[in-house]
Structures are given as C-alpha cells and as structure tokens.
Amino acid sequence: MGTMLFVFSVALLLALGATPIARNTARRTGLVDRPSARKLHTAPTPLMGGVAIYLAVILAFFALGRRHNLHQFLAILVGASLVSLMGLWDDRFNLSPPVKLLGQMFAGSLLIVSGVSVRLFHHPVLDYLITLFWIVGITNSINLLDNMDGLAGGVAGIAAAFFTLLAAMNGQYLVGALAAAVTGACIGFLAYNYNPASIFMGDSGSLFLGFMLAAVGIKLRFPQNVAFVTWMVPVLVLGLPIFDTSLVFFSRLRRGQNPISTPGKDHCSHRLVKLGYTHREAVLTCYLAAGALGVIAIFVTQANILEGYTVGGIVLAIALYAIFWLERHAGAGLNEER
Numbered sequence: 001m002g003t004m005l006f007v008f009s010v011a012l013l014l015a016l017g018a019t020p021i022a023r024n025t026a027r028r029t030g031l032v033d034r035p036s037a038r039k040l041h042t043a044p045t046p047l048m049g050g051v052a053i054y055l056a057v058i059l060a061f062f063a064l065g066r067r068h069n070l071h072q073f074l075a076i077l078v079g080a081s082l083v084s085l086m087g088l089w090d091d092r093f094n095l096s097p098p099v100k101l102l103g104q105m106f107a108g109s110l111l112i113v114s115g116v117s118v119r120l121f122h123h124p125v126l127d128y129l130i131t132l133f134w135i136v137g138i139t140n141s142i143n144l145l146d147n148m149d150g151l152a153g154g155v156a157g158i159a160a161a162f163f164t165l166l167a168a169m170n171g172q173y174l175v176g177a178l179a180a181a182v183t184g185a186c187i188g189f190l191a192y193n194y195n196p197a198s199i200f201m202g203d204s205g206s207l208f209l210g211f212m213l214a215a216v217g218i219k220l221r222f223p224q225n226v227a228f229v230t231w232m233v234p235v236l237v238l239g240l241p242i243f244d245t246s247l248v249f250f251s252r253l254r255r256g257q258n259p260i261s262t263p264g265k266d267h268c269s270h271r272l273v274k275l276g277y278t279h280r281e282a283v284l285t286c287y288l289a290a291g292a293l294g295v296i297a298i299f300v301t302q303a304n305i306l307e308g309y310t311v312g313g314i315v316l317a318i319a320l321y322a323i324f325w326l327e328r329h330a331g332a333g334l335n336e337e338r
Contacts, residue, residue: 003064003173004164008180011060015188018052023192023199025051031092033200045197047091049189050205053153054084056185057212061178073178075114076215079107083139083211087203101136107211108135116218120231135214141241142210143203144248148269149195151283155240155290156209157186162237162294163216166301175219182212195280213238222301229300229308236297236315240290244268247323251331271330 026032026046033045058077086103089095108131111117118131146152160182167176186209192199201209217234235242244267251266252258272282296315300308 001168001173004168004176004180007060007064007177008164008184010063011056011181011184012188013184014056014059015052015185016191018055019049019189019192019199022046022048022052026199031202033202046199047202048088048204049193049199049201050084050087050091050203050208053185053189053201053205054081054208056188057181057208060181060184064174064177072111072114072116072219073174075110075116076178076212076219079110080208080211080215082107082110084204084208087143087205087207091202091204104136104139104207104211105132108132111135111215111218116215118218118231120227131218134218135211137245138214138217138238138241139207139210141238141245142213143206144267145241145244145269146201146203146206147265147267148279148283149197150190150193151269151286152206152209153186153190153193153201154283154287156213157183157190158287158290158294159213159237159240160186160216162297163213163220163234166220166222166233166237166298167216169298169301170220170222170224172219172221175216178212178219179216182209182216195283210241225301225303226305229303229305232300232308232312233297236293236300236312239293239315239319240268240286243289243319243322246319247326250323251327254327266331268326271326274330 023046026048031047033047058081061073061077083104086095086100090100112128112131116131118127118134120130121127142152142156145155160179163179164176164183167173167179189201189205193201217238220234222230222233247268248264248266252264257264269279269282269286272285273279277285293315296311300311303311
C-alpha cells in the first residue's frame with residue numbers, strides 16, 4: 001500500500017507542477033482551442049494539459065524502479081505514448097478518424113504481443129478481438145467524454161482510484177501503482193481544469209488516459225472469484241464513459257447521423273445542462289454516477305454467479321432506461337460538440 005501511496009503522491013505533485021508549464025508552453029506555441037459557435041468556452045484555452053498528465057504518470061511510475069513484468073508494463077507505456085502522441089498531433093494538425101483508429105489498434109496489438117490480453121473465452125482469436133475492441137472502445141470513450149470542464153479528468157481519476165483500490169485488495173501492487181499514478185495525475189490536472197478551466201487536456205490527454213485505464217482493467221485479476229463474474233468489474237468501473245458513448249452512438253444512429261464522426265452536444269453532460277443543471281452540477285452528477293458504479297464493482301468482486309449477474313442485469317436495465325429517458329426528455333436540438 002505504501003508503494004501506491006508513494007506513486008500517487010509523486011504523480012500528484014508532478015501534475016501540479018507540470019500543468020502550469022504546459023499551459024504557458026501551449027500559449028507560446030499557439031496550441032490553443034479557440035472559441036466557436038460549437039464550443040462551450042469563450043476564450044482561447046491552452047491544449048497541452050495532456051502532456052502534463054502523460055509526464056506525471058510516466059515519471060511517477062518509473063520512480064518505483066521495479067523490474068517485475070517489465071516487458072508488459074513497457075508495452076503499456078509505449079502503447080499509451082503512441083496514442084498520446086497521435087492525440088497531440090491531432091490537436092495541432094488534425095488526423096483523420098481512420099488514421100487514429102489504425103494507430104489505436106496498433107497500440108492495442110502491442111499489449112496483446114506482450115501478453116496483456118483479456119482471458120475470458122480461453123480462445124486466442126476471440127480473446128484477442130475482445131481485447132482490441134475493449135482498448136479501442138475505452139480509449140475513444142474517454143476522448144468523447146472530454147466535452148466539459150473537469151469531466152474527463154475527474155471521471156478518469158475516479159475510475160483509476162477504484163482500480164487502485166481493487167488492485168490493493170487483490171495484492172496486485174504493481175498494477176495498483178500504475179493506477180495510482182493515473183489517479184494522482186488526474187487530480188493534479190483537475191486543479192487547473194475544473195470549471196472554469198484554464199487549460200484543456202486535449203486529445204493527447206484523453207486518449208492517453210483511456211488507453212491506460214483500458215490496459216489496467218485488463219491487467220486486474222481476481223483470484224478469489226471466477227472470470228465468468230469478474231469480467232463485469234472493469235466494465236462497471238468504466239461504466240460512465242461506456243454509458244455516454246452508447247447514448248451518443250444510439251442517439252445519432254436514430255437520427256440518421258454518422259454515430260462516430262458527427263460532432264454534437266448530445267453527451268450525457270450536455271443533456272443534464274439542457275435539463276437545468278449548471279455545468280458544475282452536471283459534472284458532479286457524472287462524478288457521483290461514476291463513484292456509485294465503482295462501489296457496485298467492488299461488490300461484484302465478492303459476488304457469486306447469481307448475485308453478480310443479478311446486479312449486472314439491474315445496472316444494464318437502469319442504463320437502457322436512462323438512455324431512453326434522456327433521449328426523450330433532453331434529446332432535441334443537441335447537435336454540436338466542443
């Protein structure tokens with residue numbers, strides 16, 4: 001536990017110190033997100049917060065100096081570095097969706113080659129396909145969630161905190177240290193990103209966080225329970241970004257729009273604002289939902305098959321109803337995204 005606390009503290013301090021430097025660098029280099037009719041902010045805002053998050057996580061983790069399973073953790077960090085670099089390039093010059101998708105799949109393949117893979121069906125092809133789907137899906141879901149001050153960083157930090165706790169409960173201290181580094185970096189960044197934000201993480205940060213969380217979710221193991229139940233644990237911990245992406249996907253599909261590349265202010269945070277919440281209230285509501293799902297995930301780690309699937313079924317039913325309700329009551333006129 002002391003190892004995770006050390007890594008968390010180092011990442012937190014690094015993020016607190018590096019984010020203002022990244023903000024000033026972004027202003028000097030012109031890497032800013034400028035206001036427009038489809039964006040929420042009203043002043044040019046620096047976009048290099050993701051660089052500070054990246055450096056905080058990488059430096060904090062390597063401060064451990066450990067060598068156990070080094071090839072797997074190097075694969076995670078190399079893959080995360082690749083998607084973060086692509087995100088930084090996209091922030092500056094814009095990359096086409098197919099190029100970003102191919103890059104994410106290549107980064108995910110690095111994990112599979114190193115042995116970081118889902119082991120649910122014990123069939124190599126099926127497990128590898130699920131692994132790629134999970135990595136690409138979670139990476140992009142955090143990216144899509146980055147649509148309001150403090151939202152993506154806060155939700156990612158909450159998910160990473162639950163992953164840290166789950167790793168500690170199961171004696172996976174190296175995995176826990178990686179999750180703790182992400183937690184500390186997110187909290188340090190939020191000091192500058194919470195509404196009103198003075199810096200955005202940009203795609204370099206959201207893609208990096210999504211990839212890291214996806215990889216940590218795969219690395220977690222629950223030896224006291226069966227995989228037939230515990231596969232739900234990382235899905236629940238990351239349930240809020242999965243819900244948001246599903247909401248947007250089905251909503252745009254229903255309206256006849258491209259469900260992936262079409263921009264729109266149709267995320268759950270935007271819909272909460274449409275229902276009368278302030279931006280801060282909408283973000284805090286998402287935090288509460290993410291925290292509740294994390295608590296449910298902890299319960300599932302101890303549940304038998306009947307209990308686990310009963311809880312999972314209830315959560316799924318609530319999520320489907322919430323999609324229907326939000327689409328019905330807050331689905332009109334939401335057609336542009338920051």
